[in-house]
Amino acid sequence: MNALFAATLVFVGGHFLLSSEPLRARLVESLGDGMFRGLYGLVMLAAFAAMLAAYGAAPQTPVWSPPPAFKLVPVLVMPVAAVLLVAGVTTPNPTMVGGEKVLDGRPESAAVGILTVTRHPFLWATTLWAASHLLVRGDAANIILLVGILVLSLGGMAHIDKRREAALGSDWGPVALTTSRLPFKAILQGRCELDLAGIGWKRLFGGLALYAILLPAHGWLLGVPLL
Numbered sequence: 001m002n003a004l005f006a007a008t009l010v011f012v013g014g015h016f017l018l019s020s021e022p023l024r025a026r027l028v029e030s031l032g033d034g035m036f037r038g039l040y041g042l043v044m045l046a047a048f049a050a051m052l053a054a055y056g057a058a059p060q061t062p063v064w065s066p067p068p069a070f071k072l073v074p075v076l077v078m079p080v081a082a083v084l085l086v087a088g089v090t091t092p093n094p095t096m097v098g099g100e101k102v103l104d105g106r107p108e109s110a111a112v113g114i115l116t117v118t119r120h121p122f123l124w125a126t127t128l129w130a131a132s133h134l135l136v137r138g139d140a141a142n143i144i145l146l147v148g149i150l151v152l153s154l155g156g157m158a159h160i161d162k163r164r165e166a167a168l169g170s171d172w173g174p175v176a177l178t179t180s181r182l183p184f185k186a187i188l189q190g191r192c193e194l195d196l197a198g199i200g201w202k203r204l205f206g207g208l209a210l211y212a213i214l215l216p217a218h219g220w221l222l223g224v225p226l227l
Contacts, residue, residue, distance in 0.1 A: 001061070004054035004141055008148035011047040015152055016159060018043070021166060037097075051145070058141035066136050074132040075215075081128040082214070083207030087114035087199055088121030090206075094168070094175055095119050095160050111178035113198030116187060119179040120157045127153040157181050 017023060018040050028036045091113045114121045130149040137146065161181060165172045180186035187194050214221075 001058050001140060001144075004051065004058045004144055007047060007051035007054045008144055011044065011051050012148045012152045014044060014047055015156065019159065019163065021163065051148075055141055055145050061140040062138055063140050063143060064138040066138050070135045073135050074129075077128050077132040078214075079208060079211045081125045081132075082211040083204055084114065084118075084121045084128070085125035086207040086210060087203040088125060090203060091115060091121070091198075093119065093121075095164060096122070110175040111186075111192045111195070113195050113200070114203070115179050116192045116195040116198070118181065118183040119175065120160070120181060123153045123157050124183060 018027070024036070031039065093115060094110055110119070118124055126149055130146045130153065134143065134146040134150070137143070158181070161176070165176070168175075178186060178192045180189075180191070186192045
Protein backbone atom coordinates (compact mmCIF):
# COMPACT_ATOMS: atom_id res chain seq x y z
CA MET A 1 0.00 0.00 0.00
CA ASN A 2 2.88 2.36 0.76
CA ALA A 3 4.41 1.56 -2.62
CA LEU A 4 1.11 2.32 -4.35
CA PHE A 5 0.79 5.65 -2.56
CA ALA A 6 4.39 6.58 -3.42
CA ALA A 7 4.06 5.55 -7.08
CA THR A 8 0.76 7.41 -7.45
CA LEU A 9 2.32 10.50 -5.86
CA VAL A 10 5.26 10.34 -8.28
CA PHE A 11 3.01 9.77 -11.30
CA VAL A 12 0.59 12.58 -10.46
CA GLY A 13 3.06 15.02 -8.92
CA GLY A 14 5.64 14.35 -11.62
CA HIS A 15 3.27 15.58 -14.30
CA PHE A 16 2.76 18.91 -12.55
CA LEU A 17 6.40 19.29 -11.47
CA LEU A 18 8.12 18.46 -14.76
CA SER A 19 5.67 20.53 -16.80
CA SER A 20 5.80 23.55 -14.49
CA GLU A 21 7.16 26.50 -16.43
CA PRO A 22 10.26 27.36 -14.34
CA LEU A 23 11.58 23.79 -14.15
CA ARG A 24 10.53 22.86 -17.69
CA ALA A 25 12.23 25.92 -19.18
CA ARG A 26 15.44 25.12 -17.32
CA LEU A 27 15.42 21.48 -18.44
CA VAL A 28 14.61 22.34 -22.06
CA GLU A 29 17.46 24.83 -22.10
CA SER A 30 19.86 22.20 -20.77
CA LEU A 31 18.63 19.14 -22.69
CA GLY A 32 16.83 20.49 -25.71
CA ASP A 33 13.09 20.17 -26.34
CA GLY A 34 13.23 16.74 -28.00
CA MET A 35 15.41 15.18 -25.30
CA PHE A 36 13.24 16.71 -22.56
CA ARG A 37 10.03 15.32 -24.09
CA GLY A 38 11.64 11.89 -24.43
CA LEU A 39 12.88 11.80 -20.83
CA TYR A 40 9.57 13.17 -19.58
CA GLY A 41 7.74 10.37 -21.37
CA LEU A 42 10.08 7.69 -20.03
CA VAL A 43 9.83 8.94 -16.44
CA MET A 44 6.02 9.06 -16.59
CA LEU A 45 5.84 5.64 -18.25
CA ALA A 46 8.05 4.15 -15.52
CA ALA A 47 5.94 5.81 -12.81
CA PHE A 48 2.75 4.55 -14.45
CA ALA A 49 4.10 0.99 -14.64
CA ALA A 50 5.21 1.14 -11.00
CA MET A 51 1.78 2.42 -9.99
CA LEU A 52 0.00 -0.41 -11.80
CA ALA A 53 2.38 -3.02 -10.36
CA ALA A 54 1.88 -1.70 -6.83
CA TYR A 55 -1.89 -1.59 -7.39
CA GLY A 56 -1.88 -5.23 -8.47
CA ALA A 57 0.09 -6.27 -5.39
CA ALA A 58 -1.82 -4.12 -2.85
CA PRO A 59 -4.23 -5.84 -0.45
CA GLN A 60 -7.94 -5.15 -0.77
CA THR A 61 -8.43 -3.32 2.50
CA PRO A 62 -12.06 -2.17 2.78
CA VAL A 63 -12.67 1.46 3.72
CA TRP A 64 -16.40 1.75 3.02
CA SER A 65 -19.20 -0.29 1.43
CA PRO A 66 -20.72 1.34 -1.65
CA PRO A 67 -24.51 0.90 -1.97
CA PRO A 68 -25.41 -1.82 -4.53
CA ALA A 69 -27.31 0.73 -6.65
CA PHE A 70 -24.04 2.61 -7.29
CA LYS A 71 -22.91 -0.29 -9.49
CA LEU A 72 -25.07 1.15 -12.26
CA VAL A 73 -23.16 4.44 -12.30
CA PRO A 74 -20.07 3.27 -14.26
CA VAL A 75 -22.27 1.29 -16.66
CA LEU A 76 -24.18 4.47 -17.51
CA VAL A 77 -21.25 6.91 -17.40
CA MET A 78 -18.61 4.94 -19.26
CA PRO A 79 -20.26 5.13 -22.73
CA VAL A 80 -19.93 8.92 -22.48
CA ALA A 81 -16.33 8.59 -21.30
CA ALA A 82 -15.53 6.21 -24.18
CA VAL A 83 -16.91 8.63 -26.77
CA LEU A 84 -14.94 11.50 -25.21
CA LEU A 85 -11.81 9.34 -25.23
CA VAL A 86 -12.07 8.33 -28.89
CA ALA A 87 -13.11 11.79 -30.06
CA GLY A 88 -10.41 13.39 -27.92
CA VAL A 89 -7.49 11.36 -29.27
CA THR A 90 -8.65 11.65 -32.90
CA THR A 91 -9.34 15.40 -32.97
CA PRO A 92 -6.44 17.88 -33.37
CA ASN A 93 -6.35 19.81 -30.13
CA PRO A 94 -4.13 22.73 -29.01
CA THR A 95 -4.25 21.48 -25.41
CA MET A 96 -2.65 18.11 -26.22
CA VAL A 97 1.10 17.44 -26.21
CA GLY A 98 2.60 19.30 -29.17
CA GLY A 99 -0.83 20.72 -29.95
CA GLU A 100 0.41 24.27 -30.32
CA LYS A 101 1.01 23.51 -34.00
CA VAL A 102 -2.70 22.79 -34.50
CA LEU A 103 -3.55 26.48 -34.55
CA ASP A 104 -0.93 27.32 -37.19
CA GLY A 105 -1.65 31.02 -36.88
CA ARG A 106 -5.42 30.39 -37.04
CA PRO A 107 -6.60 30.28 -33.41
CA GLU A 108 -10.21 30.70 -34.47
CA SER A 109 -10.06 27.19 -35.94
CA ALA A 110 -9.86 25.60 -32.47
CA ALA A 111 -13.63 25.35 -31.90
CA VAL A 112 -14.31 22.25 -34.00
CA GLY A 113 -15.76 18.82 -33.32
CA ILE A 114 -15.59 17.59 -29.74
CA LEU A 115 -13.72 20.78 -28.76
CA THR A 116 -17.01 22.65 -28.97
CA VAL A 117 -18.11 20.49 -26.02
CA THR A 118 -14.85 20.86 -24.06
CA ARG A 119 -11.26 21.62 -24.96
CA HIS A 120 -10.17 18.78 -22.66
CA PRO A 121 -12.13 15.73 -23.90
CA PHE A 122 -9.44 13.18 -22.99
CA LEU A 123 -9.08 14.48 -19.44
CA TRP A 124 -12.85 14.53 -18.99
CA ALA A 125 -12.91 10.90 -20.13
CA THR A 126 -10.40 9.96 -17.42
CA THR A 127 -12.29 12.12 -14.91
CA LEU A 128 -15.57 10.33 -15.59
CA TRP A 129 -13.83 6.95 -15.46
CA ALA A 130 -12.16 7.67 -12.11
CA ALA A 131 -15.17 9.37 -10.50
CA SER A 132 -17.67 6.69 -11.53
CA HIS A 133 -15.42 3.86 -10.37
CA LEU A 134 -14.66 5.64 -7.11
CA LEU A 135 -18.35 5.29 -6.26
CA VAL A 136 -18.25 1.50 -6.54
CA ARG A 137 -14.78 0.58 -5.27
CA GLY A 138 -14.52 1.04 -1.53
CA ASP A 139 -11.09 -0.46 -0.85
CA ALA A 140 -8.00 1.59 -0.03
CA ALA A 141 -5.98 0.63 -3.11
CA ASN A 142 -8.69 1.75 -5.52
CA ILE A 143 -9.31 4.94 -3.57
CA ILE A 144 -5.62 5.88 -3.74
CA LEU A 145 -5.39 5.12 -7.47
CA LEU A 146 -8.68 6.74 -8.49
CA VAL A 147 -8.24 9.87 -6.38
CA GLY A 148 -4.78 10.27 -7.91
CA ILE A 149 -6.22 10.07 -11.44
CA LEU A 150 -8.96 12.55 -10.49
CA VAL A 151 -6.42 15.04 -9.16
CA LEU A 152 -4.28 14.66 -12.28
CA SER A 153 -7.26 14.98 -14.64
CA LEU A 154 -9.05 17.92 -13.02
CA GLY A 155 -5.90 19.75 -11.96
CA GLY A 156 -4.30 19.04 -15.32
CA MET A 157 -6.98 20.99 -17.18
CA ALA A 158 -6.23 24.21 -15.31
CA HIS A 159 -2.50 23.53 -15.46
CA ILE A 160 -2.55 23.02 -19.24
CA ASP A 161 -4.67 26.12 -19.83
CA LYS A 162 -2.25 28.24 -17.83
CA ARG A 163 0.75 26.88 -19.74
CA ARG A 164 -0.91 27.34 -23.13
CA GLU A 165 -1.87 30.91 -22.28
CA ALA A 166 1.76 31.66 -21.42
CA ALA A 167 3.14 29.87 -24.48
CA LEU A 168 0.65 31.01 -27.12
CA GLY A 169 0.04 34.57 -25.98
CA SER A 170 -2.59 36.30 -28.09
CA ASP A 171 -3.34 33.09 -30.01
CA TRP A 172 -4.78 31.57 -26.84
CA GLY A 173 -7.46 34.28 -26.55
CA PRO A 174 -9.72 32.97 -29.34
CA VAL A 175 -9.27 29.40 -28.08
CA ALA A 176 -10.33 30.35 -24.55
CA LEU A 177 -13.20 32.46 -25.92
CA THR A 178 -14.73 29.86 -28.24
CA THR A 179 -14.14 26.73 -26.14
CA SER A 180 -14.56 25.87 -22.47
CA ARG A 181 -12.95 23.71 -19.82
CA LEU A 182 -16.34 22.72 -18.39
CA PRO A 183 -18.35 20.63 -20.88
CA PHE A 184 -21.05 22.57 -22.77
CA LYS A 185 -20.30 25.85 -20.95
CA ALA A 186 -19.20 27.69 -24.12
CA ILE A 187 -22.27 26.39 -25.96
CA LEU A 188 -24.67 27.45 -23.20
CA GLN A 189 -23.04 30.89 -23.08
CA GLY A 190 -23.43 31.29 -26.84
CA ARG A 191 -19.68 31.41 -27.46
CA CYS A 192 -19.79 28.50 -29.93
CA GLU A 193 -22.22 26.01 -31.44
CA LEU A 194 -22.20 22.25 -31.02
CA ASP A 195 -20.31 20.84 -34.02
CA LEU A 196 -21.96 17.45 -34.49
CA ALA A 197 -20.66 17.19 -38.05
CA GLY A 198 -17.13 17.77 -36.79
CA ILE A 199 -17.52 15.09 -34.14
CA GLY A 200 -18.83 12.71 -36.78
CA TRP A 201 -20.63 9.41 -36.55
CA LYS A 202 -17.39 7.46 -36.83
CA ARG A 203 -16.10 8.89 -33.55
CA LEU A 204 -19.46 8.36 -31.85
CA PHE A 205 -19.72 4.75 -32.97
CA GLY A 206 -16.01 4.22 -32.30
CA GLY A 207 -16.51 5.23 -28.68
CA LEU A 208 -19.59 3.05 -28.28
CA ALA A 209 -17.77 0.15 -29.93
CA LEU A 210 -14.90 0.57 -27.45
CA TYR A 211 -17.39 0.47 -24.60
CA ALA A 212 -19.09 -2.62 -26.08
CA ILE A 213 -15.72 -4.39 -26.18
CA LEU A 214 -14.67 -3.38 -22.65
CA LEU A 215 -18.01 -4.23 -21.04
CA PRO A 216 -17.79 -8.02 -21.45
CA ALA A 217 -13.98 -7.97 -21.14
CA HIS A 218 -14.03 -6.15 -17.81
CA GLY A 219 -14.03 -9.35 -15.78
CA TRP A 220 -11.16 -10.86 -17.76
CA LEU A 221 -9.05 -7.69 -17.65
CA LEU A 222 -9.69 -6.59 -14.07
CA GLY A 223 -11.28 -9.57 -12.37
CA VAL A 224 -14.57 -7.72 -11.80
CA PRO A 225 -17.28 -9.01 -14.18
CA LEU A 226 -19.99 -6.51 -15.06
CA LEU A 227 -22.38 -8.80 -16.94
